[in-house]
Amino acid sequence: MTTMRDVAARARVSAKTVSRVFNDDPHVLPETRARVAEAMRELGYVPTSLSRSFRTGRPPVLGVAVPDLADPFFAVLAKAVEEVAARADMAVLVSSIGYDPALEAAALESLLRRSLSGLVVAPTSQDHGHLGVWAPRLPVVFVDRPPRGLAADAFTGDDCAGGRLATEHLIAHGHRHIAFVGDSPAMSTTAERLAGHRAALADAGLGSGDELVAFCAGDRGSADGVLHRLRSAGAPPTALVSGDARTTMSLVPALAGSTWAVVGFGDFPMAHMLSPALTVVDQDPAGLGRLAAERVVARLAAPDRRFRRHTVLPVRLLERRSCWSPADASTLFPSSSPEPGTGGSPHAAPSLAEEPHP
Known part of the structure; x- marks a missing residue:
C-alpha cells in the first residue's frame, strides 16, 4: 500500500x-x-480517512448528495446509507443538491470541503470530471446514475429492462398506443428507460414515434400541458408509462378522471392507496443505498484497491390495479366514459384518483 x-x-x-x-x-x-x-x-x-479521524479525535463522516430529499426514492436511499454508516460508526452528512446540472459541481465542492471520509452521490449533471481531484483522496460512489468523465464505483438499476418491462406489461393488457413521459432526455436514466420502452414496442410490431413521447412534467402545470398534447395526438394513447416517481406524482392529479392505464417507474408512499392502486417498476432504492455505503466502507478499509466497478441491479414489476385489459375495463367499469379524442376506444382503464379515506 x-x-x-x-x-x-x-x-x-x-x-x-x-x-x-x-x-x-x-x-x-x-x-x-x-x-x-x-x-x-x-x-x-489515497490517505486513510479512518486513520485521520483517530488522530483528530473526530469520527469519520460519510457524505450523501442527492437531488431532492423530498423525492421518496432518494429519501429511502439516504436512509439506507445512514443505517450502514451507523453500523460502521460513521457520522452522515446529507445534502440536497437540486436538479439543475449547472449547479451540481459547486454544491458537491461545498460538501466535500467539510472533511468527508467518503461520498455517495446521485448526480444530475453529464460531466463529473471535476471530482477527479477528490477521487484520489476519498472514496466516491455513484448511485442511480453512473459517472461520466470519471472512473468511480457505481450502483444503478437496470433502467432499460425496466422501461421494457413496463411497456410489455401494457401491451400484454391489449394496449397499442402507449405514451412515455419522463424527466429530461439528457438524463441517462430517462434515456435508458425510453430505449427499453421503444424496444418493447418494436418487438410487438408497434410504432414508437415521438408523438407519444414527452418530457419535463415535473409539476402540475407542466403535467397538464403534457397530457393535453398527448390527447391531441393523431392516435391518442390509451396507456402511459411514467419514467420516474417525481413525474408520476405530478401526473396523478392531472390524470384524475382519465381512463388511461398507467405504469410508474419507481414506487412511492401511497402509490398502493390510489384508486386503482398504481402498478410500478420497483428500483429498490434501499438496496442501492445500502450497497453504495458498503462500498465506501470497503474502500476505506482497503484504500489501495484501484479497480472500480459499475454494478447494475435488477428491477421488478409490482403489479397492482392501474393496468387493465379491454375486457376487464368494459366488464368492471361499464359506465367509464371514453377519453376525450379517443373516439370511444375499447382500451379504457378505470379512472385514476386518490383512494378515499375511511
Whole structure:
C-alpha cells in the first residue's frame, strides 16, 4: 500500500509537507503543491480517512448528495446509507443538491470541503470530471446514475429492462398506443428507460414515434400541458408509462378522471392507496443505498484497491390495479366514459384518483 512517505520520496519533500498539501495549507509554495499532487496521482495515493479521524479525535463522516430529499426514492436511499454508516460508526452528512446540472459541481465542492471520509452521490449533471481531484483522496460512489468523465464505483438499476418491462406489461393488457413521459432526455436514466420502452414496442410490431413521447412534467402545470398534447395526438394513447416517481406524482392529479392505464417507474408512499392502486417498476432504492455505503466502507478499509466497478441491479414489476385489459375495463367499469379524442376506444382503464379515506 502506498504511504505518505512514498509520496514524499517521489516529490522530494518531507512527509510533513505532503500532509500540509493534503490539508490545503496556504503556506505551501505552488510549485511544491503541484509536485506533491503529481506524485499522489502517479502513485495512486489515497490517505486513510479512518486513520485521520483517530488522530483528530473526530469520527469519520460519510457524505450523501442527492437531488431532492423530498423525492421518496432518494429519501429511502439516504436512509439506507445512514443505517450502514451507523453500523460502521460513521457520522452522515446529507445534502440536497437540486436538479439543475449547472449547479451540481459547486454544491458537491461545498460538501466535500467539510472533511468527508467518503461520498455517495446521485448526480444530475453529464460531466463529473471535476471530482477527479477528490477521487484520489476519498472514496466516491455513484448511485442511480453512473459517472461520466470519471472512473468511480457505481450502483444503478437496470433502467432499460425496466422501461421494457413496463411497456410489455401494457401491451400484454391489449394496449397499442402507449405514451412515455419522463424527466429530461439528457438524463441517462430517462434515456435508458425510453430505449427499453421503444424496444418493447418494436418487438410487438408497434410504432414508437415521438408523438407519444414527452418530457419535463415535473409539476402540475407542466403535467397538464403534457397530457393535453398527448390527447391531441393523431392516435391518442390509451396507456402511459411514467419514467420516474417525481413525474408520476405530478401526473396523478392531472390524470384524475382519465381512463388511461398507467405504469410508474419507481414506487412511492401511497402509490398502493390510489384508486386503482398504481402498478410500478420497483428500483429498490434501499438496496442501492445500502450497497453504495458498503462500498465506501470497503474502500476505506482497503484504500489501495484501484479497480472500480459499475454494478447494475435488477428491477421488478409490482403489479397492482392501474393496468387493465379491454375486457376487464368494459366488464368492471361499464359506465367509464371514453377519453376525450379517443373516439370511444375499447382500451379504457378505470379512472385514476386518490383512494378515499375511511
